Amino acid sequence: MSLRVVGLGEIPAETARVARVVCPRGAFAMRLREEFAEVFSGQAFADLYPERGRPAVAPGVLALVTVLQFAEGLSDRQAADAVRTRIDWKYAIGLELTDTGFDYSVLSEFRSRLLVGGKAGEVFDLVLRLARERGLLKTAGRQRTDSAKVLGAITGLNRLTLVGESLRAALRSTRPASHSGATAATAFRRQHLYM
Numbered sequence: 001m002s003l004r005v006v007g008l009g010e011i012p013a014e015t016a017r018v019a020r021v022v023c024p025r026g027a028f029a030m031r032l033r034e035e036f037a038e039v040f041s042g043q044a045f046a047d048l049y050p051e052r053g054r055p056a057v058a059p060g061v062l063a064l065v066t067v068l069q070f071a072e073g074l075s076d077r078q079a080a081d082a083v084r085t086r087i088d089w090k091y092a093i094g095l096e097l098t099d100t101g102f103d104y105s106v107l108s109e110f111r112s113r114l115l116v117g118g119k120a121g122e123v124f125d126l127v128l129r130l131a132r133e134r135g136l137l138k139t140a141g142r143q144r145t146d147s148a149k150v151l152g153a154i155t156g157l158n159r160l161t162l163v164g165e166s167l168r169a170a171l172r173s174t175r176p177a178s179h180s181g182a183t184a185a186t187a188f189r190r191q192h193l194y195m
Helices: 013-022 028-040 042-048 059-072 076-085 087-093 105-117 119-133 147-153 159-173 184-193
Strands: none
Touching: 013 087, 028 059, 028 087, 028 119, 028 159, 059 076, 059 087, 059 105, 059 159, 076 087, 076 105, 105 119, 119 159
16 A cells, blocks of 8 residues: 555455455445445545554555454454455455555554544544435434433443444445344344355
């Protein structure tokens, strides 16, 4: 990846071709890229490069990897391994198939910069706005619980975590429900994570 690239960049032709062959119905990471690429591109993350050291990984890429990491419940090491080994993740972040990715420690450093820079809230708000505009989120409906209980439950979560959950729910709603009788979690994994 080139220095000072802020967003995701183009998907290399060979990566796109292989990803479509291996995952003909798509995968969660691929759909996330296709639906919300503009959230992770552009100047939204320009000031999140580290002040010292090598700015080798674009902040938009790290933001997308962080969302994928949360959606799949991966540790930093597992997420860095997924960047290195999984075709759907390479497609999502626009890497060549031969790209070896980055060290796992980059993710925790990025999350710290994200919180200090106050960008997590901006990303969350942008994702919600885009999801509403595309009809992926419904604004009207039955209230399931009061807001005090919800606010109490999310006190420990940062806004980037909420972005991951919102994206997962929005993308899940675009797929038909599973009729196999499997649990909702199993159906989600089959539909979105292991295609």
